[in-house]
Amino acid sequence: MKRERLTIEQLLGVDKFVVDDQEAHIRLNKEHCESCETKPCTFACPAGLFAVKDGAISFDHAGCLECGTCRAVCPKAGTALIWCYPRGGFGIHYRYG
Amino acid sequence: MAEDKFTAIIVGAGPAGSTAAYVLAKEGHEVLLIEKGAQPGSKNMFGGRMYCHALNRIIPNFWEEAPLERPVAREIITLLDGDQSVSVSCQDLTWTRPPYHSFTLLRAEFDAWLASKAEEAGAMVACNIRVDDLLIDSGRVVGIRAGEDEMLADVVIAADGANSVIAQKAGLAQMFAPHQVATGVKEIIELPPETISQRFQLDGNNGAAQLFVGACTKGMQGGGFLYTNKNSSSLGLVVNAAELQRNQYRLPDLMEDFKTHPHVAPLIEGGRVAEYSAHLIPEAGLAMVPQLYGDGIVVVGDAAGFVLNLGYLVRGMDFAIASGEAAARAVMAAKSQGDFSRQGLGIYRKILKESFVLRDLEFYRRAPEFQENPRLFQTYPRLATAFASRLFTVDGSPPVHLLQKILREIKESRLGLSRLAIDGWRGATWL
């Protein structure tokens, strides 16, 4: 029997977010990412927010579940990836948890 | 606000922070509980279930008022491998009667309730505020900064969870290594209550907790879980971050593979996904416990690495609650001496040692090392499922005795009896 798989867009689509349009809580210094060979963030992020497009890394902070996995797996956390939680009241808002 | 000085400012309204605030406020102390989410709980997720013992000591019969889902009556462990699986299921109905053993629950509701208990007891609860930094004066923590606001306290309690930035800023904790944490992802899947009860053979509102090992993580260190709520199931996966760093699978894909696995899909068939969530879990036990206190600061809950994962059970909520209580007691002791220095707060460790928190973490100190054994997630699930399948298979081929069946499977797994013996011995003595 074939079972329904959801795409990450569909999964994030059921979540409630208060997106901060003014301040991105996670920032990439992409020049540092160039020399990152394996780019583990592209596999590990549970929201699938990191992708490689035309050889360069792309990232979107909307949709972030604030888990901290990217910070844990990034070999250059602190330089390539500047991580903090969103400002108070912004970001993911779990209704169940 | 800077003119009011609190006895304690607590950063984070998870179970650790809210318990600390509740205990302190109940004894009449001025406490401020700060949470970055719009409500306590709105940033939090977990597997599933809380063991009752810790909270019941602080709020007796809390189940009469707390928002809970189901008392867990059935525990199931399932080893998965491709087409085959083996499950062990244990049901104990005494667990579903007071003083209840454990409840499944949803954090958005539960954490909000626990924070409201702290508020009722007199704590000030401030949501929508992210604490950005600590105020440090001559080496001692004297308060916090959030945006432009500065607030002062005798003690800051870092209850900010697994990604504790506060403990790091105080110089008490270092950034963890990838193998010391795991990422959990979960889907809330809505189903009618009777359907859930039927699928897990549960009487009425009784609940089930099921853990999966093996194919669900494709052999990576970690596992799957399913907890039944009233009208939803919490289905998810936990994978060690060092494994994720190896770039074999994308986590959301792994989750969908698990959900559609033929041994899992029937459990949630027809359900509607209501939420997708993710969170880190500290996994290294004692090895990642930071310095637990410093001048004017105490670290509690996940921020202190207080989580125990034995493979067949996961505990973090009860540790968070008991460590929050211990911190509150330490702050009160320090206050009575008028000494909030490192030395004055040193009693925190003593209280933790006398409670189950450090006792249990020390008792199971080798459990994290045991879990790093890759055979647990691949070879053994395969071996167990193959053996069980052979046990039940009748196909006309010549019969063999049980011992031979076992030996044949072990031989085919290319495991080696000595390795099996070592792993078995470790499992029996470390877990």
Ligand SMILES: Cc1cc2nc3c(=O)[nH]c(=O)nc-3n(C[C@H](O)[C@H](O)[C@H](O)COP(=O)(O)OP(=O)(O)OC[C@H]3O[C@@H](n4cnc5c(N)ncnc54)[C@H](O)[C@@H]3O)c2cc1C
């Ligand atoms: C997938 C998964 C499954 C789990 N399953 C179980 C289980 O079945 N049973 C069990 O007992 N335990 C389980 N745990 C562990 C359990 O969830 C944790 O141990 C528990 O939540 C720890 O509580 P805490 O109060 O220390 O931290 P948290 O619950 O993480 O609370 C921290 C709070 O601090 C807030 N915060 C953080 N930083 C700031 C800041 N700078 N300013 C303001 N607020 C801030 C956060 O928003 C949050 O509300 C699981 C964990 C995960 C991830």
Ligand code: SF4
């Ligand atoms: S964010 Fe980190 S892991 Fe991702 S590409 Fe950049 S350096 Fe590599």
Ligand code: SF4
């Ligand atoms: S915090 Fe988690 S969800 Fe957010 S970008 Fe990092 S890995 Fe992805």
